[in-house]
Every structure is written in structure tokens, then in C-alpha cells.
Amino acid sequence: MTTATSFTEQSKPEIAVCLEQVVCSFTTSGKTVRAVDQVDLEIAAGEFFSLLGPSGSGKTTCLRLIGGFERPASGVIKLFGADASRLPPFQRELNTVFQDYALFPHMSVLENVGYALMVRGVPKLERIKRATEMLESVKLAGFAARRPAQLSGGQRQRVALARALVNRPRILLLDEPLGALDLKLREEMQIELKALQRELGITFIYVTHDQGEALSMSDRVAVFNHGKIEQMDAPKVLYDAPRTEFVAKFVGSANVIPGVLIGRSGLFALRPENIRVLEGYHNGLSGELLDIHFLGAQTRLEIRVGNERIATLQSGVSHLERGAAVTLEWSEQHLRQLEVSA
Amino acid sequence: MTSASWGLRIAAFLCIFFLHFPLFIIVLYAFTTDDKTYAFPPPGLTLHWFTVAAGRADIWAALWLSVQTALLATAIALVLGTMVAAAMYKAKFWGKESITLLFILPIALPGIVTGIALLSTIRRVNLEPGVLTMVIGHATFCIVTVFNNVVARLRRLSQSQLEASADLGADSWQTFRFVVLPSISTALLAGGLLSFALSFDEVIVTTFTAGTDQTLPIWFLNELFRPRDRPITNVVALFVIAVTLIPILLVQRLTQAGEDLHGGGKTS
Numbered sequence A: 001m002t003t004a005t006s007f008t009e010q011s012k013p014e015i016a017v018c019l020e021q022v023v024c025s026f027t028t029s030g031k032t033v034r035a036v037d038q039v040d041l042e043i044a045a046g047e048f049f050s051l052l053g054p055s056g057s058g059k060t061t062c063l064r065l066i067g068g069f070e071r072p073a074s075g076v077i078k079l080f081g082a083d084a085s086r087l088p089p090f091q092r093e094l095n096t097v098f099q100d101y102a103l104f105p106h107m108s109v110l111e112n113v114g115y116a117l118m119v120r121g122v123p124k125l126e127r128i129k130r131a132t133e134m135l136e137s138v139k140l141a142g143f144a145a146r147r148p149a150q151l152s153g154g155q156r157q158r159v160a161l162a163r164a165l166v167n168r169p170r171i172l173l174l175d176e177p178l179g180a181l182d183l184k185l186r187e188e189m190q191i192e193l194k195a196l197q198r199e200l201g202i203t204f205i206y207v208t209h210d211q212g213e214a215l216s217m218s219d220r221v222a223v224f225n226h227g228k229i230e231q232m233d234a235p236k237v238l239y240d241a242p243r244t245e246f247v248a249k250f251v252g253s254a255n256v257i258p259g260v261l262i263g264r265s266g267l268f269a270l271r272p273e274n275i276r277v278l279e280g281y282h283n284g285l286s287g288e289l290l291d292i293h294f295l296g297a298q299t300r301l302e303i304r305v306g307n308e309r310i311a312t313l314q315s316g317v318s319h320l321e322r323g324a325a326v327t328l329e330w331s332e333q334h335l336r337q338l339e340v341s342a
Numbered sequence B: 001m002t003s004a005s006w007g008l009r010i011a012a013f014l015c016i017f018f019l020h021f022p023l024f025i026i027v028l029y030a031f032t033t034d035d036k037t038y039a040f041p042p043p044g045l046t047l048h049w050f051t052v053a054a055g056r057a058d059i060w061a062a063l064w065l066s067v068q069t070a071l072l073a074t075a076i077a078l079v080l081g082t083m084v085a086a087a088m089y090k091a092k093f094w095g096k097e098s099i100t101l102l103f104i105l106p107i108a109l110p111g112i113v114t115g116i117a118l119l120s121t122i123r124r125v126n127l128e129p130g131v132l133t134m135v136i137g138h139a140t141f142c143i144v145t146v147f148n149n150v151v152a153r154l155r156r157l158s159q160s161q162l163e164a165s166a167d168l169g170a171d172s173w174q175t176f177r178f179v180v181l182p183s184i185s186t187a188l189l190a191g192g193l194l195s196f197a198l199s200f201d202e203v204i205v206t207t208f209t210a211g212t213d214q215t216l217p218i219w220f221l222n223e224l225f226r227p228r229d230r231p232i233t234n235v236v237a238l239f240v241i242a243v244t245l246i247p248i249l250l251v252q253r254l255t256q257a258g259e260d261l262h263g264g265g266k267t268s
Helices: A002-011 A059-067 A109-119 A124-137 A153-165 A183-200 A211-217 A235-240 A245-250 B006-031 B048-054 B057-088 B096-108 B111-124 B131-156 B159-167 B172-200 B204-209 B216-224 B231-265
Strands: A015-028 A031-044 A048-052 A074-079 A094-097 A171-175 A203-208 A220-225 A228-233 A255-258 A267-270 A276-279 A285-294 A298-305 A308-315 A325-329 A336-338
Touching (some): A015 A059, A015 A203, A031 A059, A031 A203, A031 A228, A048 A211, A059 A203, A220 A245, A228 A235, A245 A336, A298 A325, B048 B231, B057 B096, B096 B131, B159 B172, B172 B231, B204 B216, B216 B231
Parallel strands (some): A171 A203
Antiparallel strands (some): A220 A228, A267 A336, A285 A298, A285 A325
């Protein structure tokens, strides 16, 4: 994790969120499951931090613990240095964009956005002024009088964002905010969210199961599996140097090669794009070409080596044919030894 | 499925006739000129009995008592029913179903059982039967209608809206006031109107808890044994039909509108 902490070491910013040995369990039909299992986490002020993992990995529960919607069974949650473990959501200086947006259906868009100001007793005129400004900044200026039901999914998403930001929180929690949008809109919103975060300079904590989304937007990513953080690093490090088999496979689908295949001990990760495929038998790992998938700019080859299936990616079109005997080559630097989990 | 068969249509009309013919008779004889017997057809039609009824102080007193009781019982039911619904809709605990049943029981029990139970309790605690005891008696079953309406609406309220409200800085009371209350307002109105209608024409529980006071339904029963100015009872009956029918029609419209709203206004 040496590279991961470099972000904090260089600029020495304040720690916005700190989790120490946090445990959160749920009991369903008599069985207790630890959704979050002894998690340690430090998120710096101004960081774009993603919690990445498959469903049920504990990432959303972790976000809800920070937001105050769940109470930790043990451990400490600090916000800007102060213990917030027992604070209810309305006493925490952070706001949330919910997965289903959770807009109030009986209020207009303007009333939704102004809600945080209203409950804090901000006078009506100022409330309208600030909510209107906020709506303008998410490009929804003409929609103030509408009801949430009269908006498209993308517009509701922006209202949810404006509502969460109107009170200028220091931390914004986002729970899979783009999950309900179609691909094109999602890509646009990714760029917009990142730009917004840079402009506002506040801490974004972003939950997603989409590794591409996490890698493209974040300063750092924590990869969750079974309630624990498997690895916490900058996207590039996560991609180039996965520490565990789970991270290697989940982030960018690397090949996990057992050491015996290459005359070593342990497990190794090797990314598809770092493998060269040579025709015929040469010095190196040889196998049989099982499948060819033409993907446009790249071609994906599936090769059987012993009992393993290894995927490779190469640019352009492959002239090889199925069933051909091939040899795999890679440079030593791309081979990553993985920690073997207990 | 645009039209039913002829047999079913006839059956439906017969059913309507069976249900509403007695009501028609009641309404018809409010206008008869004959004050002793219910001769058919009525010898003549008149509005005379309306003026007579309007001049009778005992009717006005009974009406006022009924309205008072119904309003108070409804008010109690609205507050307690909503609180129970709010406590029950989310909670998961062992025996929840049994406790829900305990809340619904008063409306399922025969009125005479509720009546006797209330009467013996009233005697035990040395309460003087009167408006207060009637209101308590009526509230036992009015709470159920409010509870049922509100709990159904609360179950449809998305949890994340409550979380969003808290997240945006609202305390529990503000969340109730600005998010929950608007969502359940039509359910409260529907439950309240039903409660009012239930209380307004209640006889059995009232008989046991009323003491010497006469609500309108009790006045009716007594009047049946004194065959004097008979059509007056029909006039009052007509009035009661109108008073109870209007809230029930309103409730029907409200609950339908609520469902439409729910279907159209769902954001998730």
C-alpha cells in the first residue's frame, strides 16, 4: 500500500473520513452476517474515493455507515477527526445521492432542492435563490416547477445531485448514482461528476460495482470482497499491481496463472494485453488456440494451456486459426505474484 | 370482457333491487301524508314532516350528541391509529402478527361483546356513562379503520425518502411533518371519514356506554315504539343516509385517487 498513501503524503491534506476496525452485522432468519468486517479506511479531504465490489461485498453498507444510516457494531467512524460513530444522519455534515434518488414525489423540483435549506430555517427568499442557482449549475434551470414524476431518469439524477449539494457539504456520498441510466448518459455523467468534484473541491465517496467507472473517475479505489477491503490503491496501481486473485480478476479481468505452469510456486496475475501470441512451438508456454473474438480495434484470443484457459488481447486482426498450436510470451515485469489468501 | 351474460346482468339488477328497495321505501315514506300506517301507495306526498322534524328539540339534541361523539372518537382514532401504524409498519419482532390482530379485533368482535366489556370496565373504574364513555367505546373500533388505512400507505412509502430527509438535516419531527404526513394525508382523510361514518350510526356499543344520553340512532330505536308522527323517523333516516353516504363516497374517490397517484408518481 506504499503507493496508495503517496496521495496523502505529498499534500498532507486533512483526513475527511476515517474508519477504524469497523464491524457491521445483519441478522436475517437467525443467521448473523458480517456485512462489514473490521474495515480500516482513511479518506483525505478533496479526494475522489470509490468503494468497488460485487453486490453483497459490503461496499454499500460501508457507505451507509459513513452516512449514519447504519450503526457500527464495533469500531470508530470519524468525520474530520471527530468521533461520529453514534451521530444520527441529520447531525452529520455530509449529504448523499441515493441509488433510487429518493426525491420527494409531492414536492416540486425547486422544493426538493431547497429542502435542506428549509429544514435549517433559511429564509424563503434566500432558499429560492440558492436552490435556483443550484439547479442552474446542474443545467435544470427551466424545470423548477415540475414534479419528479415529470422528469427523465437523467434529470432526476441531476435533481438528486443538486439537492445533496445545495447545503455545500464537505463530503458527498454517492450510492451507485448512475446505475439506472443508459450507457451513453452514464458516460456523460461520469465526466460531469468528475468535473464537478474538481470544481467544488469536496470529498466524493462513490459506491459502484462497475470497475471501469471506478478506475476512470477515482483518485483511489477500495476493492471490497466479503465485507473486507482486499486492496486500496490508486486506479493505475490497482490495475498494474493487483495483490490478490480477487482483485486481479475483478479489476480488468486478468489471467490468474498457477505457478506450477511456469515452474514457480504461488499464484500469478498476467493481463491479457501483456501477452504476445506466437504461431507454432517455441521456447515458452505453449498451448492450443480455442477461440477468436474480433472486438474491432482488438482481437481476443482464448488459449488452452494444460488445464487453464488464458485470454490474450492484441491490437488489430489475428491471422491465426482455431486449433492452431501457439506459444505465449511476456516480459517478466508484467507477471505479478499474488498473495495466496487463507 | 366488455359485457356480462344476460343471466348475470339480471342477477346483478335483482341484487341491487334487494339491497336498495328498503331504502327506497324509507325515503318514499318521508314524504307521505299518512302519519299512522305505511299504506302503499302513499295517499299523498308532502314536505310537512321536514318542518315538523326541524322543530323538534329532541332530534337536534340527539344529532348534536352524535356529531360530537363521532368527531371526538375520530380525532382520538386519528392520533392513536397513526401512532400505532407508524410503530408497526417497519418493526419486525416476534408476535407482530398477534399484536396486529389485537388492534383489528375490536372491529371483528360482535358489538355486543365490546359493549358488555366496556360497560363492565366503566362500572369497575366508576366512570359515569356519558359522552366520554361513548367516545371511548367508539374510538376502539375507529382506531382500526385509521390504522388499516395508514399502515397500508406507510408500507408504500419508500424508506430511502425518509433517509434522504434525515440526510438533508431534518430531525424526526421535520421528516414526519414534511415527508410522511403529505404521503399519508389522503389515508388519514379516508380513515377519518370512515371512522366518522362508523361512529355516527353505531347502536350496540352506544347502548351499553351511553347512559341516559340519546344519540341519533338511539333516538330512532326509541321512536319506533312510540307511533307518533311516524314519517318524522323517515325524514331523520333520510338525513342519516345522506350524512353517512357522503363521507363513504368521498373515501372511495380518495383511495382511488391515492392509488393513481402512487402508480403515476413513483420515482424509483
